[in-house]
Amino acid sequence: MESARPTSNVPPSVATILTWLLPGAGHAVLGAWPIALLGFALVEGLYLLGYLVSDGVVFEFLDPELRGRFALVLAPEFGNLGALLLHQLAQPLTMPAGPVPIAPPLPPASVHLGAVLTATSGVLNMVLMCHAHLTALVRRHARPEQGATDQKAAADTQRAVDRTAVQVAAGWMVPGAGHWLQGRKRRALLVAVALLGVFAIGTFLSQGTNLSREHHFYYWSGQALIGLPAFVAEALRGHPPLMSVPPMIDAGLFFATLAGLLNGLVLIDVYAWGESGALGRDPVADRRAMAAHRRESKSAAKRGSSGSRSGAKAPASKHLVAPHPAGAASDVTADDAEGTR
Amino acid sequence: MSLLLHAGLLAVAVLAISLVNAFIVEADDGAALASLPKRFVRFYGVMLALLAFAYFGPFF
Incomplete structure (x- = not known):
């Protein structure tokens, strides 16, 4: 007996x-x-x-004056909120009472590895959140009457959901890899060259000091979004002896962090493309519909500001969906639409 | 020289932002590349205006 196609009302x-x-x-x-x-x-x-390899002191690098209630919101570990809260219950990051010691106790040598592991845990949980979100979304869209008759389509949809999560994870580890796996290879190369180039410029200008969480807690958090290149560079030469402050350190930190934050935007693009495919829509047509909607909104706003105030409202963007030509979840890549590579 | 270096670095950063922005917003690569110069000039102009305001404005 065939099992019913999974549906769910969980938002x-x-x-x-x-x-x-x-x-x-x-x-x-x-x-x-x-x-x-x-x-x-x-x-x-x-x-x-x-936590174990670092003795739980991965946040102790944060300057005492920056330690507040929400100090860790910008750390990559924030992606794994439960573990972060538990960590803070077990080992709270507080303002030290009294004067700050001139020579605080040295953290274990493995603290940098510990920081990479906890940060990776936070980012991977974000990928898991993407997977949970998309799984709930496709199950909400699945119609119960399709149940027993549409098992193959359900399996295809689930594979599209799994693939999207893998693409987001790959895009985090290597900038551009998510686009590459989606078949958008020219875009992948452009993203990789732009972001790795910006990251390399930043690392060069700051002479590798940007790679140290010890020296630049929040900048390190931003560039952790570029994934493996940041972690590999840190392992290779991330903790140089600091004899003097590099003259271009500010520009270097800006560039390295910018690369990480832009990769965050790139990952959103990878997810959005995968989501359209998993929902059985054509991602390219979705983009075009959204662009048309934006143009309409702009022109409506212009008309409204120049003429009467009673201009027609544009439809909500969530209704702007473009059905996939196949009508079901499928391996939607740029190959499906000419000119999207 | 230092000012030129900083302007050049800023241009690289703005180019990267414009590139990512164009490829996220546009549906196809042709349109993304075509809109890149406009996005770059607009973004760079705004950045320079903000910098000029910060540098010459009332904050310093």
């Missing part, structure tokens, strides 16, 4: 927030137990490993 935002609080919880609510357990083990295992 995608609920699945996402549950995953943020506890990796795998969103999938558990959706009934996707294998991914829930695997995600929990991977994400929390990485955090625990990082």
